[in-house]
Amino acid sequence: MGPEPAAVLQLLALTGALALAYLPLGDHMARVYCSPTHLRAEKWTYKAIGADPDARMTWPAYLRAVLAFSAVGVLLLYLLQRLQGVLPGSLGFSAVGPAQSFNTAVSFVTNTNWQSYYGEQTMGHVVQTAGLAVQNFVSAAVGMAVAVALVRGFARSRTGELGNFWVDLVRGTLRILVPLAAVAAVVLVARGVIQNFSGIHEVGQFNGGSQQWNGGAVASQEAIKELGTNGGGYFNANSAHPFENPTPFTNLFEVFLILVIPFSLTRTFGVMVGSVRQGYAILATMVTIWLGFTALMMWTEFTHHGPALQAAGGAMEGKEVRFGVGGSSIFAVATTLTSTGAVDSFHSSFTGLGGGIALLGMMLGEIAPGGTGSGLYGMLVLAVIAVFIAGLMVGRTPEYLGKKIGGREMKLAACYILVTPALVLVFTAASMALPTPPHSMLNSGAHGFSEVLYAFTSAANNNGSAFAGLNANTDWFNTMTGLAMLLGRFLPMVFVLALAGSLAGQQPVPVTAGTLRTEKPLFTGLLVSAVLIITGLTYFPALALGPLAEGLAS
Secondary structure: OOHHHHHHHHHHHHHHHHHHHHHHHHHHHHHHHHOOOOOHHHHHHHHHHOOOOOOOOEHHHHHHHHHHHHHHHHHHHHHHHHOHHHOOOOOOOOOOOHHHHHHHHHHHHOOOOOOOOOHHHHOOHHHHHHHHHHHHHHHHHHHHHHHHHHHHHHHOOOOOEOOOHHHHHHHHHHHHHHHHHHHHHHHHHHOOOOOOOOOEEEEEEEOOEEEEEEOOOHHHHHHHHHHOOOOOOOOOOHHHOOOOOOOHHHHHHHHHHHHHHHHHHHHHHHHHOOOHHHHHHHHHHHHHHHHHHHHHHHHHHHOOOOHHHHHHOOOOOOEOOOOHHHHHHHHHHHHHHOOOOOOOEOHHHOOHHHHHHHHHHHHOOOOOOOOOOHHHHHHHHHHHHHHHHHHHHHOOOOEEOOEEOOHHHHHHHHHHHHHHHHHHHHHHHHHHHOOOHHHHEOOOHHHHHHHHHHHHHHHHOOOOOOOOOEOOOOHHHHHHHHHHHHHHHHHHHHHHHHHHHHHHOOOOOOOOOOOOOOOOHHHHHHHHHHHHHHHHHHHHHHHHHOHHHHHHHO
């Protein structure tokens, strides 16, 4: 079988697996967030953290809880890295430097997992498991909690209450992420991913020197890294490393883990608002974009320009031979259309247009299907904008799910979609204008510009993947990407929760003959168009200077 048919079969198998998981997982998550009872383990957790699970929060209170919890997470993870030299299980590694500790703490708490360090040469077992892996769980649970709060804003009326952040956080962690990650880790161990706490050991002599590897609890961290759309790998090579991703099966399984919760959350949304067809409309939008980007990526990477690529079956530079062009393309699109950031190949080595597709996937806002929670609330904000555009076309006050979209709602939605592009473009421009930051670029010209643009797009969108070729372990990039991650994570959450509060306080309006049917294919087409047009108008000049210029010149 040739590489192209094999890639299509992989995509079909992945789509089938996601379809099988959609209903049971989506319904389970709806039951979790709507359940009136607390499990015993949850009650112990509430008591330990001093939270009142029966308190009801307005959007400012919900936001304060999100920010307070995340701030404590940044502080604790920062201190854990700074004290690594005196911790047990440090593998002899010294304390991480201040700038890099700040960057890494912010990165994992914001669900970005940007790594400007070599994991196997920097972090010991305690920091990896008690610090980074814990944040993989709770940062994903925070995103899911904010998404559920927005869904409640659509579902509730004449109330300012959005639920309880602490309940949503604990339930998302204990009832959804931990059980699924445990099963996924067992599967990964069974297929060859390592899981141990061994020290550093020599594995061979090469050209008069030795090669050393350390073990680690890789399978458990790999499972939640993908399931929570985190992306931070135990090893520097990330999911291209055979200890993290040894076979084509594990490669496809990890892509499944990346996509399963974000896609299934559309079912949760439909159940919670009382119309599963509304969830299907959002799902159709996400699937259309995801399949389109995957097809485009395969086309660019399988296109044969010259005998070398023809003999290799595609653009194989920077790709693992055990995954090939097909597996690498599927993984690259999944990881950049979500906020995962894991890589099984180096995006800098993709063709010019292929690298542009990965970059554009993040620029869409990572909404197809997006991160755990962040993808759903991002797509719902864009649905609000699409409804507003449709209302302008027919001269009618726009409505979505029985809620009027007025001036306040549109201002909040507009602020949401403007924050991330502003961060990306301002930080990229500053890095190119100042004399020192461009020294971190491995390449010059359009490709070098793409390296910097990709770094800040990844940071501000909380993706975490790297284009490669850029030395980001400098004071400038550690600090600036850290700020981009913080602002890119929490400023949008402010607008999402404010929008949720505004919607929850409204009185639902009845459906009339003039109401836009947002569960129909027409609305799906409108939403897809709105996503692509808004992104294109925002980022086209920057893309023209980078990947488009490189792709057209090749």
